[in-house]
Amino acid sequence: MTTSSSVIKLQQLALDPNIPINELLSNAYVIALKLDINDFSAWCQKELHGYQEDDQIPAYRIFRGNMYASDSSGYKPVVLSGENAEYYEMKIIRDAITNLQSLKSTNESQILLKLDPEIEKFFIEKFTQDDRQRFSRLGLTNNPYYDLVAPTYMPVLAISKAQIEHVFVIIRNTILNWSLSLEKQGILGNGLIFTKQEKQMTQHVNYNIGNVGNMANHNDNSTINQTSTNTVQVIKGDFNSLASKLKDYGVEETDIQDLRNVIDVTPTPTSSDELGEGVTNWLGKMSLKALKGSLKVGKDVAMGVLVEAITTYYCG
Structure with a gap:
């Protein structure tokens, strides 16, 4: 086993918590690209540069939190009930991993996220309507200054910082397990050079990268669905x-x-x-x-x- 092996070096990077996650992903991307492992290289690319609207999103990038309404006096919890509560308290983050790194670096235990535009618009209208009804019962909406003094609420979703940190754990473990699978099949590489035999052996590599396989095919499936519907x-x-x-x-x-x-x-x-x-x-x-x-x-x-x-x- 030689230290010039890029696969062994990738394992060392994955085990070192001080190595920036984007550096780890970049190294994994190059190896996957050279070995023609397209689903893995596609996953690395999406993590590095962000997911598009029509990409399938892995489960670890779907966050759950609690909704708050912010105004000039601070944040007030919003109590949600009914069958749609779970949907409103979910947030998909498609951003590049470097943006998640910024969120991870905060000293706060909770992170406030903007809601998706259609959900944000829905709750702003609902907050405004509820306030108007409440003030109407007090006879205050007829006041010509009502619109100037009425509170304006902005909905936000508070998630735990631990959920962001979990993303980094999953990425490191995924890359580590993938590199171990490569080594098990005798795929080590001399620097970044891989033999023809090593490239052929990748078909025998077993690894679990969650939704990555589905993401690689998502655009094709989407086209088929659009045609049929x-x-x-x-x-x-x-x-x-x-x-x-x-x-x-x-x-x-x-x-x-x-x-x-x-x-x-x-x-x-x-x-x-x-x-x-x-x-x-x-x-x-x-x-x-x-x-x-x-x-x-x-x-x-x-x-x-x-x-x-x-x-x-x-x-x-």
């Missing part, structure tokens, strides 16, 4: 056509009926920005199901395609 067109005002489209996306019959019941009692909107609380809650429920793999579309595209279908039903 485009066969059904939503017609303005025709709920049956909307139902057919939703079935194509994997939405269950009971959920489609729930949406029909909501639509029956919801004023007709003129754009996707005015779908109403009932429809927005239903969309949150569907996004949670997509996150758990219950739909034929992933969580990252579920909200977009469902909103498009419902908006087409309303507005054409």
